[in-house]
Amino acid sequence: MRWNYLKGNNLKHGKMISERYTNPFILGKNIPEELFCDRDEETQTLIKQIRNGRNVALVSPRRLGKSGLIHHCFEQKEIVDNYYTFYIDLYATSSLRELVVALGNEVYRSLKSRHSNFVEKFYTMVQSLRLGFSIDSMTGNPTINIGIGEVHAPETTLVEIFQYLEAADKPCLVAIDEFQQIGAYAEKNVEALLRTYIQRCSTTSFIFSGSKRHVMSNMFNSPSKPFYQSAITMGLGTIPIETYQAFAIRLFNAYGKEIDREVIQKTYDYYEGYTWFMQMMMNELFSITDKGGRCTKDMIPLAERNILNLQEASYESTMQMLSVKQKQVLYAIVAEGYARSVTSGAFIKKHHLLSPSSLQTALTALMDKSIVVMTDKGYRVEDFFFARWLHSMI
Numbered sequence: 001m002r003w004n005y006l007k008g009n010n011l012k013h014g015k016m017i018s019e020r021y022t023n024p025f026i027l028g029k030n031i032p033e034e035l036f037c038d039r040d041e042e043t044q045t046l047i048k049q050i051r052n053g054r055n056v057a058l059v060s061p062r063r064l065g066k067s068g069l070i071h072h073c074f075e076q077k078e079i080v081d082n083y084y085t086f087y088i089d090l091y092a093t094s095s096l097r098e099l100v101v102a103l104g105n106e107v108y109r110s111l112k113s114r115h116s117n118f119v120e121k122f123y124t125m126v127q128s129l130r131l132g133f134s135i136d137s138m139t140g141n142p143t144i145n146i147g148i149g150e151v152h153a154p155e156t157t158l159v160e161i162f163q164y165l166e167a168a169d170k171p172c173l174v175a176i177d178e179f180q181q182i183g184a185y186a187e188k189n190v191e192a193l194l195r196t197y198i199q200r201c202s203t204t205s206f207i208f209s210g211s212k213r214h215v216m217s218n219m220f221n222s223p224s225k226p227f228y229q230s231a232i233t234m235g236l237g238t239i240p241i242e243t244y245q246a247f248a249i250r251l252f253n254a255y256g257k258e259i260d261r262e263v264i265q266k267t268y269d270y271y272e273g274y275t276w277f278m279q280m281m282m283n284e285l286f287s288i289t290d291k292g293g294r295c296t297k298d299m300i301p302l303a304e305r306n307i308l309n310l311q312e313a314s315y316e317s318t319m320q321m322l323s324v325k326q327k328q329v330l331y332a333i334v335a336e337g338y339a340r341s342v343t344s345g346a347f348i349k350k351h352h353l354l355s356p357s358s359l360q361t362a363l364t365a366l367m368d369k370s371i372v373v374m375t376d377k378g379y380r381v382e383d384f385f386f387a388r389w390l391h392s393m394i
Contacts, residue, residue, distance in 0.1 A: 005249050008132070021035065024253065025282040027283060029059050031068055033072075033075060038247065039065070039068075039239070040245075043072055043073055043133055044079065047073060047078055047206070048070065049234070050083075050173060053123075053205065054205075054231070055198075056206075056207045056208070057179075057208045057216060057233045058070070058207055058210070058218075059211075059234070059235055060213075061274070061375075062211040062382065063274050063277060063383075064237075064238065064275055065161045065276070067177055069086065070175045072324045083171050083173040083205075084111065084171070086282070087175045088102040088175070089108065090177065090178045090182065093181055094152045094184070094186065094194070100151050100157050101188075102130060102203055103158070103174075108122055116353075124277070125164045126160040126161060126206065128156045128160055129151070134309060158197060165201070166204055168203075171203045171204065171205065172203070173204070176207070176208055177210075178209065179209060179216070180210040180216050180219065191219070195227050195230065198230075200253055201242065208231055209228075212229055214241045217233075221233070223286060238274070240267075241268050244268060244273070248264050248282055252295065255291070256285070257292070258293070258294040259289070259291060260297065261298060262294055262296075262297050265299050266297055267285075267300065274384065277385065280307060280385075281300075281304070285299060288302060290347060299359050311386070312389065313314070318386070323359055326366055327340075329359055330366060330372065330381070330390065331378050331393075332353060334390045335351065335394055340379075342363060343356040343360055363390045368383055371386075
């Protein structure tokens with residue numbers, strides 16, 4: 001296997017890049033160390049909190065890189081050598097039972113490959129999931145794939161899983177992404193239950209990651225909430241443009257390509273430095289740049305069209321699920337970019353909307369569906385690509 005060496009010290013201090021990656025701008029949570037952009041300070045801060053026995057509430061908008069940072073932290077030698085790590089995403093969950101399913105499957109999946117006694121111990125300690133176990137026909141070993149039907153007593157199973165983690169031969173680190181989702185569960189006491197069980201853990205640490213800042217702030221900073229002052233709150237901002245420019249240029253160069261700084265600047269400005277959107281655009285721009293060629297600003301519209309074309313079916317499906325009023329409010333927000341004073345007479349008249357009450361109802365529904373988000377600058381469509389697609393429809 002051939003390797004390219006990145007000279008300089010801005011991209012992981014000159015680590016090598018394997019050519020097995022046909023496109024170095026990788027999308028997803030598990031990005032190899034040599035292809036991960038910056039976040040050195042944030043990584044060290046997060047590790048410091050964990051090593052000092054502090055739980056962390058990691059808060060930032062979606063698509064800014066929280067999940068990537070967590071997985072990057074998990075890959076650091078200091079964590080690998082001293083902890084077992086687990087990651088669950090609660091974004092699509094709606095009940096304590098679904099949380100337990102996600103956690104149980106992640107714990108079992110992560111530990112089953114380490115040693116057979118981990119499986120035996122899990123089988124012994126998490127007895128309320130006994131019906132979820134089966135025998136692998138190839139190996140003869142017990143295996144498990146926890147489904148909703150196997151969790152008959154969620155609270156009991158959760159306690160057993162936590163007890164199992166506490167009994168591990170080294171500390172465990174559990175990251176719970178989109179943690180604010182538990183506030184919307186059908187059960188009304190989930191926050192209090194989790195706080196009680198987590199408080200009993202002496203060797204297991206937790207990262208509570210969330211994208212809804214006001215909800216997370218209320219959960220961890222309000223004296224009336226169970227998780228009050230139970231974690232160190234850590235924010236996550238955008239990667240500085242200078243750092244991302246150096247990162248992108250060096251990756252292009254490592255593969256025998258070039259990119260103008262202006263391309264990166266324009267892309268960064270349009271997507272406001274949000275990591276996932278930047279990475280997606282760089283991935284597409286890299287793919288349409290020939291070997292030995294240069295990526296210029298004229299290629300930005302083509303890259304964006306390619307991405308929107310891939311997503312069009314999904315966007316159309318989303319629009320079909322919206323009511324007429326919700327669509328009207330959505331288009332009004334898109335037209336503004338950032339919409340302020342949305343219930344004012346001026347906004348309603350400008351966009352030919354109905355009453356403030358019906359507008360507020362539609363807006364609340366759009367926010368519940370995570371289509372629209374409230375920011376310091378006003379309401380906007382959360383997905384920048386979706387916003388661009390909608391704008392072409394106006």
